Amino acid sequence: MSEPILKIDNLRTSFRIKDDYYPAVDGVSLTVNKNELLAIVGESGCGKSALAFSIMNLHSRAKIEGNINFKGQNIVNLPTSKLNKLRGKDMGMIFQDPLTALNPLMIIGEQIGEILLIHGTNSAEKRKERVLELLNKVGIPRPEHVFNQFPHELSGGMRQRVVIAMAIANNPELLIADEPTTALDVTIQSQILDLIKELKEESGAGVILITHDLGVVAEMADRVAVMYAGQIVEIADVYTLFENPLHPYTRSLLNSVPTANEEQSTLHVIQGVVPALQNLPREGCRFGARIPWIADSAHEKNPQLHEVSPGHFVRCTCYKDFHFPDRDKEGNRHVVS
Amino acid sequence: MWKFSIRRIMIMIPQVILLSIIVFMLAKMMPGDALTGLIDPNVDPNTIAEKREELGLNDPWYEQYTRWVAGVFTGDLGQSFHFKMPVSELVWQRIVNSFWLSLLTLVLTYLIAIPLGITSGRYNDSWADRLITGYTYIGFAAPLFIFALVMLWIFGFHLGWFPTGGSVKPGLTPGTFEYVMSKLYHMLLPALSMALITTVSTVQYLRSEIIDTKQKDFILTARAKGASESRVYNRHILRNSLLPIAAFFGYEITGLIGGSIFIENIFGYPGMGQLFLNSILLRDYSVVTSLVLLFGILTILGTLLSDIILSLVDPRIRIK
Numbered sequence: 186m187s188e189p190i191l192k193i194d195n196l197r198t199s200f201r202i203k204d205d206y207y208p209a210v211d212g213v214s215l216t217v218n219k220n221e222l223l224a225i226v227g228e229s230g231c232g233k234s235a236l237a238f239s240i241m242n243l244h245s246r247a248k249i250e251g252n253i254n255f256k257g258q259n260i261v262n263l264p265t266s267k268l269n270k271l272r273g274k275d276m277g278m279i280f281q282d283p284l285t286a287l288n289p290l291m292i293i294g295e296q297i298g299e300i301l302l303i304h305g306t307n308s309a310e311k312r313k314e315r316v317l318e319l320l321n322k323v324g325i326p327r328p329e330h331v332f333n334q335f336p337h338e339l340s341g342g343m344r345q346r347v348v349i350a351m352a353i354a355n356n357p358e359l360l361i362a363d364e365p366t367t368a369l370d371v372t373i374q375s376q377i378l379d380l381i382k383e384l385k386e387e388s389g390a391g392v393i394l395i396t397h398d399l400g401v402v403a404e405m406a407d408r409v410a411v412m413y414a415g416q417i418v419e420i421a422d423v424y425t426l427f428e429n430p431l432h433p434y435t436r437s438l439l440n441s442v443p444t445a446n447e448e449q450s451t452l453h454v455i456q457g458v459v460p461a462l463q464n465l466p467r468e469g470c471r472f473g474a475r476i477p478w479i480a481d482s483a484h485e486k487n488p489q490l491h492e493v494s495p496g497h498f499v500r501c502t503c504y505k506d507f508h509f510p511d512r513d514k515e516g517n518r519h520v521v522s
Numbered sequence: 523m524w525k526f527s528i529r530r531i532m533i534m535i536p537q538v539i540l541l542s543i544i545v546f547m548l549a550k551m552m553p554g555d556a557l558t559g560l561i562d563p564n565v566d567p568n569t570i571a572e573k574r575e576e577l578g579l580n581d582p583w584y585e586q587y588t589r590w591v592a593g594v595f596t597g598d599l600g601q602s603f604h605f606k607m608p609v610s611e612l613v614w615q616r617i618v619n620s621f622w623l624s625l626l627t628l629v630l631t632y633l634i635a636i637p638l639g640i641t642s643g644r645y646n647d648s649w650a651d652r653l654i655t656g657y658t659y660i661g662f663a664a665p666l667f668i669f670a671l672v673m674l675w676i677f678g679f680h681l682g683w684f685p686t687g688g689s690v691k692p693g694l695t696p697g698t699f700e701y702v703m704s705k706l707y708h709m710l711l712p713a714l715s716m717a718l719i720t721t722v723s724t725v726q727y728l729r730s731e732i733i734d735t736k737q738k739d740f741i742l743t744a745r746a747k748g749a750s751e752s753r754v755y756n757r758h759i760l761r762n763s764l765l766p767i768a769a770f771f772g773y774e775i776t777g778l779i780g781g782s783i784f785i786e787n788i789f790g791y792p793g794m795g796q797l798f799l800n801s802i803l804l805r806d807y808s809v810v811t812s813l814v815l816l817f818g819i820l821t822i823l824g825t826l827l828s829d830i831i832l833s834l835v836d837p838r839i840r841i842k
Contacts, residue, residue, distance in 0.1 A: 266750070286739045287740055
């Protein structure tokens with residue numbers, strides 16, 4: 186558990202809006218260990234995907250600063266030619282929408298085969314053999330038949346399996362899954378998640394799972410990082426986080442999940458939305474604006490991550506004084522018990 | 523796909539019949555006929571009336587139409603009143619000329635459009651892109667007949683690099699190497715003039731397709747695979763961007779035979795476009811009706827061809 190394969194240090198990814206750069210990922214530090222599944226949660230626009238894309242440098246126009254240590258080198262702003270040796274070989278990516286993630290004019294076999302070809306499997310026979318093996322592994326029936334099919338001939342779930350087959354083709358040490366089940370219907374979701382978990386156990390790769398589905402987190406993750414407005418606000422192992430969530434944002438998120446034995450008729454809603462990138466407050470507690478009933482004095486001027494117990498970090502001191510508004514008498518409710 | 527093509531060809535039959543009736547009626551509705559104007563005014567009006575009767579020009583339109591259609595089916599498109607030769611023979615000569623000129627134009631069009639479109643799309647908003655889009659705006663704005671005249675004046679008259687009319691140097695035997703080279707030499711300036719103007723829409727088309735495809739999700743997938751920039755462009759972006767252009771190719775091919783009215787008239791090139799315009803001016807109806815019918819059929823065939831090409835290059839469109 187303790188052998189880190191990816192170490193992110195103070196990462197800042199900024200996008201240009203008009204003439205200025207605004208950081209969407211603002212000072213994130215993380216480690217991912219071997220055979221560990223780290224979930225990154227947060228609502229839309231909080232910088233989860235921006236973080237994932239930064240690791241593989243897939244942003245077309247972004248300024249990336251900081252350190253990402255992978256396989257003994259800093260891969261931030263590595264020249265593309267060197268990065269291409271890592272992308273698809275040592276790190277694989279599973280995309281959000283399998284319906285658009287595949288080239289519509291290439292047969293499945295060729296698309297998966299391409300990643301093998303790029304990373305040195307020159308013999309066409311060997312490639313085909315491996316592709317069929319991969320298709321089998323990700324649970325696609327009749328691999329021989331699917332090999333010659335075009336993406337539009339497959340269902341969404343099958344296409345996501347193809348995307349996964351592609352990501353794991355070269356046995357990567359790091360797998361990044363960017364909301365891999367968002368575009369799929371619920372029955373397929375759990376199959377895909379099981380598959381990812383299974384592949385992780387089998388290969389011992391580190392996995393970063395980006396999601397906004399807390400149910401998925403509870404089921405899959407070893408460790409969880411909660412992101413808000415480009416920063417990590419709380420990070421802990423999955424049991425601690427669900428048993429003892431501290432940051433107001435984490436507690437609000439958990440409280441927003443409906444449960445089956447719901448007695449109260451209204452669901453907790455976090456007020457407001459994540460502010461747009463250019464309107465984001467750059468100092469003070471970024472979540473403060475959405476919990477206006479908490480006194481300003483509870484927040485730190487320059488919120489830092491505090492280690493409250495080993496491996497459990499919380500940003501800002503406002504968690505100490507946080508309570509839900511009065512109408513929410515039950516306080517926080519746990520998703521898993 | 524065969525079933526589809528045959529069905530489409532079957533649908534063509536009523537279309538062509540309707541087209542032929544309209545073409546024939548419109549031609550008849552034009553004022554005057556081949557015996558007006560060009561005949562010696564001293565000829566006895568009775569003789570002309572007799573001649574009209576003899577040629578069947580006084581018969582009701584449906585009788586004339588059936589006679590014409592029967593002729594078309596047997597390959598007899600009638601006689602050209604002006605050229606005093608069978609229309610089919612006349613049209614054939616001109617088709618060959620127009621075909622070679624248009625083919626050269628088409629080749630030049632794509633030779634210009636593909637590299638420019640790719641450069642412009644790949645490096646959009648760079649100075650090269652601005653230069654190329656600047657050229658396309660000029661191309662869109664400049665009327666073909668003005669541009670062709672300017673080209674003719676500069677390269678034909680002023681510099682004298684190219685011949686200013688005709689399709690071949692007189693006195694050469696057909697089939698010899700010199701004859702072919704002379705044909706090519708005569709075609710070069712008209713073809714280039716036309717290509718430089720017509721290519722701009724293809725350049726713009728390709729540019730916007732590439733910019734569009736660049737942002738598709740599967741391009742990210744390709745990058746995440748570790749594909750090099752050239753691989754991403756050649757294998758993923760380019761092929762997807764060429765689809766609409768391939769589809770348009772069907773229409774272009776039928777354009778090969780249609781010729782160009784402007785270019786052929788300006789450069790005095792004996793092709794279909796020139797024949798068409800002259801026949802209208804000379805009231806040479808048998809030629810006009812044959813040509814309009816031919817162009818109509820070609821347009822219908824062009825759409826069919828486009829559908830077939832698109833189904834061949836895009837696996838998502840498979841015609842059953």
